[in-house]
Amino acid sequence: MSFETLANWVHNWLYETLHPTVALLVEFAIVGVLIIGLFAVLGLVLVMMERKVSSWMQLRLGPNRIGPWGWFQTVADTLKLIVKEGMTPNNVDKLLFNMAPMLVIVVSMVIMAPIMFAKGIQIWDINIGVLFVAAVSSLSIIGVLMAGWASNNKYSLLGAMRSGAQIVSYELSAGLSILVIVVLTGSLKMSDIVMAQADGWWLFKGHVPAIIAFVIFIIAATAETNRAPFDLAEAESELTAGFHTEYSGMKFALFFLAEYVNIFVVCAIGATLFLGGWMPFHIGNWEGFNHVMDYIPSSVWFFGKTFLLIFVIMWFRWTFPRLRIDQLLSLEWKYLLPISMFNILLVTIIALAGWHF
Amino acid sequence: MTREELKQLLTERFPDNAVDDAGQFLQIQVPASQWGSFALFLRDTAELQFDFLFCLTCVDWLKHLTMVYHLRSTDYRHELVVKCQLDREQPVIATAAHTWRTAEFHEREVYELFGVQFEGHPDLRRLILPDEWEGWPLRKDYEDPVNMIKL
Amino acid sequence: MYRETDIIQTIPGTDEMVINVGPQHPSTHGVLHLVITIDGETVKKVEPHLGYIHRSIEKMCESLSYRQFIYTTSRMDYLSAHINNHACALAVEQAMGIEVPLRAQYIRVVMDELTRIASHCLWWGSVAMDCGAVTPFFLAFREREMINTIMEETCGARLTMNYMVPGGVMFDLHPNFQRDAKAFLAHFRSKIDEYDELVTGNIIFQNRLKGTGFISKADAISYGCTGPTARGSGVSCDVRKWYPYEVYQQVQFDEILETAGDSYARYLVRLAELRQSMSIIEQLIDNIPTGDFQAKTKAVLKPPKGEFYSRVETARGELGVYIVSEGGTTPYRIKFRSPGFSNLSALDHMVRGQKLGDLVAVMGTLDLVIPDIDR
Numbered sequence: 098m099s100f101e102t103l104a105n106w107v108h109n110w111l112y113e114t115l116h117p118t119v120a121l122l123v124e125f126a127i128v129g130v131l132i133i134g135l136f137a138v139l140g141l142v143l144v145m146m147e148r149k150v151s152s153w154m155q156l157r158l159g160p161n162r163i164g165p166w167g168w169f170q171t172v173a174d175t176l177k178l179i180v181k182e183g184m185t186p187n188n189v190d191k192l193l194f195n196m197a198p199m200l201v202i203v204v205s206m207v208i209m210a211p212i213m214f215a216k217g218i219q220i221w222d223i224n225i226g227v228l229f230v231a232a233v234s235s236l237s238i239i240g241v242l243m244a245g246w247a248s249n250n251k252y253s254l255l256g257a258m259r260s261g262a263q264i265v266s267y268e269l270s271a272g273l274s275i276l277v278i279v280v281l282t283g284s285l286k287m288s289d290i291v292m293a294q295a296d297g298w299w300l301f302k303g304h305v306p307a308i309i310a311f312v313i314f315i316i317a318a319t320a321e322t323n324r325a326p327f328d329l330a331e332a333e334s335e336l337t338a339g340f341h342t343e344y345s346g347m348k349f350a351l352f353f354l355a356e357y358v359n360i361f362v363v364c365a366i367g368a369t370l371f372l373g374g375w376m377p378f379h380i381g382n383w384e385g386f387n388h389v390m391d392y393i394p395s396s397v398w399f400f401g402k403t404f405l406l407i408f409v410i411m412w413f414r415w416t417f418p419r420l421r422i423d424q425l426l427s428l429e430w431k432y433l434l435p436i437s438m439f440n441i442l443l444v445t446i447i448a449l450a451g452w453h454f
Numbered sequence: 455m456t457r458e459e460l461k462q463l464l465t466e467r468f469p470d471n472a473v474d475d476a477g478q479f480l481q482i483q484v485p486a487s488q489w490g491s492f493a494l495f496l497r498d499t500a501e502l503q504f505d506f507l508f509c510l511t512c513v514d515w516l517k518h519l520t521m522v523y524h525l526r527s528t529d530y531r532h533e534l535v536v537k538c539q540l541d542r543e544q545p546v547i548a549t550a551a552h553t554w555r556t557a558e559f560h561e562r563e564v565y566e567l568f569g570v571q572f573e574g575h576p577d578l579r580r581l582i583l584p585d586e587w588e589g590w591p592l593r594k595d596y597e598d599p600v601n602m603i604k605l
Numbered sequence: 606m607y608r609e610t611d612i613i614q615t616i617p618g619t620d621e622m623v624i625n626v627g628p629q630h631p632s633t634h635g636v637l638h639l640v641i642t643i644d645g646e647t648v649k650k651v652e653p654h655l656g657y658i659h660r661s662i663e664k665m666c667e668s669l670s671y672r673q674f675i676y677t678t679s680r681m682d683y684l685s686a687h688i689n690n691h692a693c694a695l696a697v698e699q700a701m702g703i704e705v706p707l708r709a710q711y712i713r714v715v716m717d718e719l720t721r722i723a724s725h726c727l728w729w730g731s732v733a734m735d736c737g738a739v740t741p742f743f744l745a746f747r748e749r750e751m752i753n754t755i756m757e758e759t760c761g762a763r764l765t766m767n768y769m770v771p772g773g774v775m776f777d778l779h780p781n782f783q784r785d786a787k788a789f790l791a792h793f794r795s796k797i798d799e800y801d802e803l804v805t806g807n808i809i810f811q812n813r814l815k816g817t818g819f820i821s822k823a824d825a826i827s828y829g830c831t832g833p834t835a836r837g838s839g840v841s842c843d844v845r846k847w848y849p850y851e852v853y854q855q856v857q858f859d860e861i862l863e864t865a866g867d868s869y870a871r872y873l874v875r876l877a878e879l880r881q882s883m884s885i886i887e888q889l890i891d892n893i894p895t896g897d898f899q900a901k902t903k904a905v906l907k908p909p910k911g912e913f914y915s916r917v918e919t920a921r922g923e924l925g926v927y928i929v930s931e932g933g934t935t936p937y938r939i940k941f942r943s944p945g946f947s948n949l950s951a952l953d954h955m956v957r958g959q960k961l962g963d964l965v966a967v968m969g970t971l972d973l974v975i976p977d978i979d980r
């Protein structure tokens with residue numbers, strides 16, 4: 098029994114036994130609980146993964162005391178953060194200061210809506226799915242700016258301003274590289290984009306613009322999530338902790354969680370657009386091979402691809418030095434943006450001439 | 455320039471100042487009032503070119519303070535020690551910070567540890583000690599019953 | 606809404622604001638306190654406030670005997686503790702006229718160079734970390750750990766070795782020393798290429814360092830810079846070359862000079878010095894002569910009246926020890942001319958008008974060790 102049949106069964110049962118409005122509300126509640134659960138699990142898994150990846154790259158063992166191979170370290174960390182006092186320093190703008198982490202976390206929750214986690218498992222197959230993601234993800238900068246300004250701290254302010262300049266710039270490249278796939282697919286809908294890759298993922302179909310767009314997307318995604326080498330907003334060695342310098346306890350944990358969930362989200366989008374989402378790996382006419390691939394559950398495909406991209410982004414972080422703010426902006430405005438524009442032009446010509454397949 | 459040539463040149467130019475050739479470096483005693491112009495002379499004379507002040511310090515001799523400047527020429531590789539005697543009650547000397555910029559920090563250090571006033575120093579404040587510190591710690595008669603342990 | 610308690614205030618009439626970097630800050634590598642004035646991201650002025658770790662070692666030395674005071678200097682530049690001790694031992698030997706046995710000289714130089722490699726390794730890791738790459742730090746510590754183990758075997762300590770005594774070294778070498786040192790060199794020779802691959806060749810890293818923190822040759826001399834900081838600007842100032850001590854005259858090595866004067870030049874100088882240090886150790890390690898490791902000295906040292914100045918090349922530059930002796934058992938006055946102090950004074954000149962991120966990178970390439978500056 099796959100997730101899809103389970104979901105359909107629950108849906109039908111609810112609508113048969115309850116009043117439609119009540120059934121809808123119950124479904125909301127179920128989805129809410131699931132998303133929050135997914136958040137918690139993702140936070141734990143990704144933080145652990147980051148620690149293990151970094152320790153592997155840095156000749157260390159990483160956490161290895163709590164639980165088997167240290168897997169419960171993040172649980173312990175979370176407990177500590179929950180128990181800690183949620184300090185609000187004097188002289189901060191209290192409303193904005195407390196609202197900022199909420200806003201950031203809400204944004205990364207909302208962004209989950211159009212993502213297809215497996216075949217048929219999607220919260221909302223909105224017809225402007227990709228646009229929705231692009232639009233909502235740029236809201237998180239408001240939370241960061243609020244945090245930086247309300248903290249009444251110069252380091253926070255600098256970090257927030259850097260983050261603002263950075264996310265606003267890299268939105269452009271990310272958006273344009275997403276657009277390439279939209280042009281090739283002819284739809285903004287996530288399910289359509291995945292279905293269009295049934296006979297091959299966009300990255301491997303041999304379209305040059307798609308490959309360029311993938312590279313740009315990975316760079317822009319790294320920048321948008323404020324990860325090294327674009328972690329100027331936090332820039333430990335320059336700004337101590339950037340915009341969340343003044344935060345502690347659970348408020349800090351929310352920023353932290355949002356950062357990791359954002360990584361998951363952008364990688365999920367990347368996997369959906371360029372690597373076929375839950376679509377298994379198929380090779381032309383190799384019926385037997387394709388059949389075997391189909392036996393692997395679609396959720397495994399989706400999460401496998403997503404975590405592969407997450408690993409790549411973590412790999413960046415533990416390898417590269419950080420860029421300087423002017424280099425960061427000139428990379429975007431002088432190189433990535435013109436290339437993206439040219440790329441869009443190229444893919445439009447291909448699409449208009451009907452050369453794509 | 456060899457040490458002999460240097461000694462000869464300095465004795466010719468400054469017959470009043472005692473040139474001492476006994477120690478590790480060639481030494482010259484200069485009155486504190488002449489130090490400013492003497493420093494410029496050492497740096498700007500073509501055959502001397504003492505452009506590198508590698509050590510600047512002060513010694514408390516209880517009767518007087520002595521400023522000690524270790525100078526080197528990075529081109530000619532000759533070295534010279536200049537000493538200036540200062541009055542212990544009112545130690546005042548011209549700054550060398552405009553001649554050798556490294557002197558700015560070194561003089562601030564000497565100022566707070568010995569209480570030497572450097573005239574014309576661009577920014578004569580305490581560098582290491584807290585602003586409200588009293589006394590000149592590296593002087594021999596400095597007493598601090600809390601922090602100093604007499605052996 | 607403006608409130609009295611807002612600390613985000615600009616200097617009246619300008620867009621500049623004042624930020625305290627340190628004393629607790631990840632990039633100052635200790636308790637250096639910089640008060641910087643910035644306009645947006647641009648650094649307008651840097652003003653170092655020192656003294657958070659000032660222990661007045663110079664005053665302490667005035668009440669310690671000539672045998673004792675050497676070991677206070679381990680706590681100055683703790684990364685080249687052995688070389689600091691060397692400078693003091695040289696000063697005392699010069700004052701007393703002690704002839705150091707050849708074996709001790711070889712041991713001292715080999716140990717100096719090992720210390721230099723350890724110090725430069727740590728610097729390499731931390732400059733990469735200042736630029737935002739964390740992994741090199743751990744790679745560098747792997748090599749440093751090997752050196753520390755070698756040191757521990759012979760000297761009994763890992764960081765502040767206290768291995769020098771006036772007239773030689775405290776103990777003879779551990780029987781495994783030569784084997785371990787050679788094993789380390791073989792290991793390090795392959796790893797230093799890895800360093801180059803991972804960091805030196807990285808385009809982001811090069812862009813971060815090139816053209817930043819420029820200091821011209823004349824300014825470097827005027828600010829009293831020494832060591833790799835000055836050699837990055839083309840100032841030939843290697844004490845080992847110009848005023849050779851111990852057996853440095855007999856070994857072949859190059860003084861590394863770069864003329865660019867920017868952070869990248871300083872980086873290249875230090876990286877090349879690692880290779881030079883390796884070559885020095887390789888030349889000496891097999892030829893350590895047999896004999897005494899310590900000269901016969903009196904129990905109580907009483908140098909004659911006079912002034913003595915000795916200098917060595919530490920990992921950071923020229924360390925001078927100026928001793929004024931009155932003929933007693935303790936020095937009358939000691940002055941340590943520490944390289945970090947002068948190098949730090951050039952920081953303001955180097956970073957004016959550059960970005961905040963550059964300030965951190967330039968501090969990294971200056972290789973500041975705070976106790977060395979505060980003393």
